[in-house]
Amino acid sequence: MTNSIILYAVENRIATITLNRPQVKNALNKALHDELYQAFEQAKLDPEVGVIVLQGSANAFCAGADLKSIPVEEMNSFDYGTYLDETYNRLIRQMVSIEKPIVANMNGIAVGAGLSIALACDYRVANADVQMGLGFLKIGLVPDAGASYFLPRLVGLGKANELALGGMISAEEAYRINLINGIGNLDDLLQQLVKMPRKAFGLMKANFRASFESNLEQVLNLEVEAQRQAGQTKEHKMAIQHFLSR
CATH class of the missing domain: 1.10.12 (Lyase 2-enoyl-coa Hydratase; Chain  A, domain 2)
Known part of the structure; x- marks a missing residue:
């Protein structure tokens, strides 16, 4: 197993970006943010890449922010807003600017900001056993990383308010409410997208x-x-x- 926290591979015009911190279910810290941004930039600029897939290693897509990476000794002065703007917001703006289709391959649990990043992708496909949810309010924070923008547009305001309460939902339920585009049919979608102008x-x-x-x-x-x-x-x-x- 490689020690790199981001795995990057291109095959058949498809760039696959894999979050690789399996020991923390691919939770996002500053280092992972920086490498993820660079990976997206590489895929964006590569003329041989037609589609971008984002996934997680092992049995998780992304468990959201790595709360253990927040310096406890600086909690009284730590500015969540500044950190958000320098990490998640920078990433979301970049993803939106990419003309190529971006697909979230939700191959495992997707919670918090991990789900938010999936929402910013153009398409979402989940394994049948995947659980997903937003847990921000449970720790006294608000949904971020673009969730406030994308979630109501995908599922409607009422359902977005319900999901924000933090309950976990299955892939089947996510498909029913239009949160994801499919369950387990990733290859079919990729072959369709790679042909798009x-x-x-x-x-x-x-x-x-x-x-x-x-x-x-x-x-x-x-x-x-x-x-x-x-x-x-x-x-x-x-x-x-x-x-x-x-």
Whole structure:
């Protein structure tokens, strides 16, 4: 077993990023944040990568923040907001900026900020036995790492308020409420995504997200600009040529 806290591999245009702190169920400390950011940046810039998969090692996806990494002797002066902005928020902004599809392979427990990071991915697929939940309120904190943004949009405000109470849910329940996209069908999804035209997917991703804060006229204008860009791509021109030659 490698000692690296992040494992990175590329095969068949799919970059797999694996959180590798199994002794703490892949809980996130500052070092893991830094290496995870670099791994996403590497996948973002690599022209040979078409899809990014995020997963955990052993039997966990991510247990959230590593509370043991918080300096107890500095608790009275420790600024959670500053730490959040320098770690999780930086990561979430980066993930949202990546045009390529990002898939959370939830291969084990996903709780707290670990679930939040999965919510920021474009797709989520879970093993059948996975349990997930938000435990922030149980330790006197609020959901963060983008959970306040993504969760209500995925499941609705009422269900988000319910999940925020900290109860664990199964993969089956998560699928029922649209929190995840599938159970155990990761390979089928990846093969579909790897064929997607990269520029068009990135523009779609940005437009869908912007639609929640925009009126119809603004969205129509976003689509005009996006279609203008997509229409000039090699992928579009090749697809049209292929269609006309049939």
